Amino acid sequence: MIINGNQTQIHWYTKQKQISAVTLEDKTYQDDAKTNFHNILVKEQKFQFKVNAISDKQFNYFLPETIQKFVVLSDIHNNGSYLEQMDQNYDFSLLCGDYSYGGKAHEFAKAFRGMHMKPVIMAVGNHDALGDVNQLVRRETNFYQKIGQNGFFFLYVLNQDILHHCHLNKARVDNAIKFLNDNMQLSENDENVFIVSHQAIYSTGEFGSIEYFTNKMENLIDSHPTSKIRAVFSGHDHVFSSFQKNNVLYFVNGSGGGPLDSVFEWGDRAWNSEEMSGPLPVLNSNDIGYDYHLKSYQKYTRTEVSFEAQKIIYTIRDLSNNQMLNSFKQILE
16 A cells, blocks of 8 residues: 555456456456556555455555654665564654565565555665556656645655666756755645655665765755754665754665665774764765764664653664664754
């Protein structure tokens, strides 16, 4: 179930190619040809439906008008095993990219098998960009989405033609910055604004920060002091790390299923233990913003974002056992 503007995409996957149909109240939508991956676009965000390929069971779908809690994940890489164990007490999930290894439909189905009836919205990751992800989610790589009282800006700034050793695409960075500057007014009535980018602004992980992108994003965020930007969510690196500059929080949301980045006890990386706290030494050009560092973990994690009176609580949990690793409180001005 993917949030798409004021609409909802229903996706389902069948092991055998077939013509399948979904019944939405009094209407039936059917595939044009036999396929494994099925999807329709519904012009509503609250409805009942059933899928004939699954059962006669009636499903209820609902995206609340006021959001109490959402969950942030990243880099599932078509391994949905941790998600199946996840507490379902949230309104929707946000994915910071790399649901897959190659952007294929069957990987999409595996990634979200534990989240069938929960709304999902996702940024594009470098692995997703190689396949048919745009056909699956029907969005541009840069887009704005309002969900409840919150506004989300989704960005993609990496290349799309190399699976491993992918690089920053400066033209995409410039397009993303222009998109933000041109569309920031869309969020002027939002209580909270969040930015989602697969490439991190600050990170302690293997890929780290990239100066061109980080400088551009720092300048943009600093130039919009009244925009209510609360946090930036990222992925790409398969570790969790968190930073705070002024009252904006920055999270690299670890891995939701892909192999964890290794710990190195040598070389020019700060990542030399399974857990790090506070400001870190700068050892190479990718170590940007280390004065702002809060906490890093070499663990599979999820970030829960909860809204309370005049504050937002960011709770970090270990996906493997649901243990709370840390919690950050953001007082709203």
